[in-house]
Amino acid sequence: MRAGFASPLLFVAAAGLLAACPDRSISEVNPAQGRVEPKDIPIKVNRDLDLLFLIDNSPSMNDKQLNLIANFGTFIDVLSSIPGGLPNVHIGVATSDLGAKGADDAAPGNSIGTKGQGGCSNAGDAGRLQLLGGVTTTDNLPYLTDIQPEDPTAARVRNYTGSLNDTFTKIAHVGAGGCGFEQHLEGVKQALQQSLDTTSPNAGFLRKDAFLAVIIIADEDDCSMSHSTLLAPDNAMGLGSRQSFRCTRFGVLCDKDGADTDAMNVVGDKSLCHPNDNSAYLTKVSGYADFLKGLKDDPNKVIVAGIIGTTSPFTVETRPPTAGTTPVPALKHSCNYTGGDGKLEVADPPIRTKAFLDQFPNRNTFASICQQDLSGGLQQIADLLKAAIGDPCIQGKLANAPKYDCSVSAVVNQGAANAMETVLARCDATSSNAPCWHILTDAAQCPAKDSDHLVLKIEGQDKLATDTHIIANCVTLVTDAATDAGSP
Numbered sequence: 001m002r003a004g005f006a007s008p009l010l011f012v013a014a015a016g017l018l019a020a021c022p023d024r025s026i027s028e029v030n031p032a033q034g035r036v037e038p039k040d041i042p043i044k045v046n047r048d049l050d051l052l053f054l055i056d057n058s059p060s061m062n063d064k065q066l067n068l069i070a071n072f073g074t075f076i077d078v079l080s081s082i083p084g085g086l087p088n089v090h091i092g093v094a095t096s097d098l099g100a101k102g103a104d105d106a107a108p109g110n111s112i113g114t115k116g117q118g119g120c121s122n123a124g125d126a127g128r129l130q131l132l133g134g135v136t137t138t139d140n141l142p143y144l145t146d147i148q149p150e151d152p153t154a155a156r157v158r159n160y161t162g163s164l165n166d167t168f169t170k171i172a173h174v175g176a177g178g179c180g181f182e183q184h185l186e187g188v189k190q191a192l193q194q195s196l197d198t199t200s201p202n203a204g205f206l207r208k209d210a211f212l213a214v215i216i217i218a219d220e221d222d223c224s225m226s227h228s229t230l231l232a233p234d235n236a237m238g239l240g241s242r243q244s245f246r247c248t249r250f251g252v253l254c255d256k257d258g259a260d261t262d263a264m265n266v267v268g269d270k271s272l273c274h275p276n277d278n279s280a281y282l283t284k285v286s287g288y289a290d291f292l293k294g295l296k297d298d299p300n301k302v303i304v305a306g307i308i309g310t311t312s313p314f315t316v317e318t319r320p321p322t323a324g325t326t327p328v329p330a331l332k333h334s335c336n337y338t339g340g341d342g343k344l345e346v347a348d349p350p351i352r353t354k355a356f357l358d359q360f361p362n363r364n365t366f367a368s369i370c371q372q373d374l375s376g377g378l379q380q381i382a383d384l385l386k387a388a389i390g391d392p393c394i395q396g397k398l399a400n401a402p403k404y405d406c407s408v409s410a411v412v413n414q415g416a417a418n419a420m421e422t423v424l425a426r427c428d429a430t431s432s433n434a435p436c437w438h439i440l441t442d443a444a445q446c447p448a449k450d451s452d453h454l455v456l457k458i459e460g461q462d463k464l465a466t467d468t469h470i471i472a473n474c475v476t477l478v479t480d481a482a483t484d485a486g487s488p
Contacts, residue, residue: 037398039456039472041390043464046301047148048210049079049087049385054188056218057095057125057178059118060346063339064369065176068217068307069169071375076164078382081447082389085148086156091164092129092143092205093171094191096218097178099124102225103186103283109228112242113180120179120231127190129202133170135160143205144168180244181231184216185288185356186224192295212295213385216306219347219369222356223247223282230281234321240265241321241328248331251275251282252351254314265329269315273351285352289359298415303388304357305381306366307374309347310335311354335370345370363388393446394439394454396476406474408437408456414469421471427459434460437472 055065080086101108101123113119129142137144137159144167145159160167192212194202206212223244225231230250234242240249249264255272258264275285293299313334318327333346347369357364365384367377383395398404408424427436436459443453458470 035476036473037396037476041392041470043461043468044466045390047084047087048207050090050206050210050212052191052214053093054184054216055093055095055172055174056182057097057174057176058180058182059176060219062176063345064219065173066340067374069172071378072168073165074375075378075382078379078386082386083445088147090143090145090205094127094129094187095125095174095178096182096184096187097124098183098186099179100228100231102227104226105228109231112231116177118180120181124179127187127194129191130174131171133173135167135170142201181223182220183224184218184222184353188214189288189291211301211388213303215381216353218308221247221348221350222352226281226283245330250279267316267318267329273314275352275355285356288356300363302360303363303385304360306353306357307369307377308350308353308366310368311349311351314349335368337370337372392456395451399475399477404439404474406472408472410464411469411471412465412467431459435463
């Protein structure tokens, strides 16, 4: 089951657009008939997109990686439906294995466990972008590039051979032997930091003006360590058994029945959980959001997504330890499904990871990893990317056809104190009042299933400044599904 839905996302996005609007006209659309579908479409579309997949490679992830690989085509199909086709992409893969090194450590701590079987050794993959499965690139870069030249009739320039689907299938199967203390957020940061270092193999992955999308695929929460002391032996320094529950006990607090690390160690249900920003062992989640936003002149160019566990229920139970016979506290799995091999697959509540995603309003989404088919979750992420780049296609069923109830404006200096808005009129029969708008049917440009294939068309765009954004809100019909879900 999907953990997020498109409709609530539209409401959140609409609220953000209305709040940012310098004029009251956008709010004049009357949504009484249904909900409002917002659009933010730049006149000059930025088609550069850097995609970083952070893939958990711990021992429980094999089936989930195969699930990702099997459904990657759905993700690319949605991106390819953006006007002009697939964006100019850089695609890189990093893993959650940073070995026994914390973010503030000068050097890795002592290795634990068996390398390749969940053990943590040295600095692990250290944020290096991974080219696996025998894939090589023509320019020796550790990431894929797929670019459309300015001439739209020219062939795309790729640094790989074969199809994008097949190539990603190889590099995304990162294995399931990595460190069982998964450092998702620190892995993202290290991969991107190295991209800014001209001496690093990752150099050049991150382009200054491109959109940046970070997609986390994981079945456990983030355990980005500040120090490798988190990996100390059993019961050292009051840490308890050396299992990943340490990440929860010291990295998360719950306002109800988990207000401190001792309460987190008590068996039972807990709620109102959030990152422990004062943890002595784990890093501060908000710092990673600040880092990503600081990479761009406009934080709206950063999009984050997760295919992860569900955040509830959140329960501490007892479980046999890796050594000994006395049961120890452990985080109960929050969801499960039957994998492709018929075995039970599970995931844990990702409190830290979800809190990270939430720090990117209107630019985040997540779906449950506990499903046999991840196509829906991947489509959800691709739809968000499509909207961020600029998608004129209408997804919902519009009210009042054919005289659709929309409010459309041209905004320059969007988001700045000197933003200026001009309300655009509906086009007359010959569009003599351009710049103006109308809604047309175009199945080729807007092929999405379960849509009416409608596109918002702006006539006379050449009369608008190149930094103009078209801000639109159109009233959609209330569907039976929305009514059942309790939507307004």
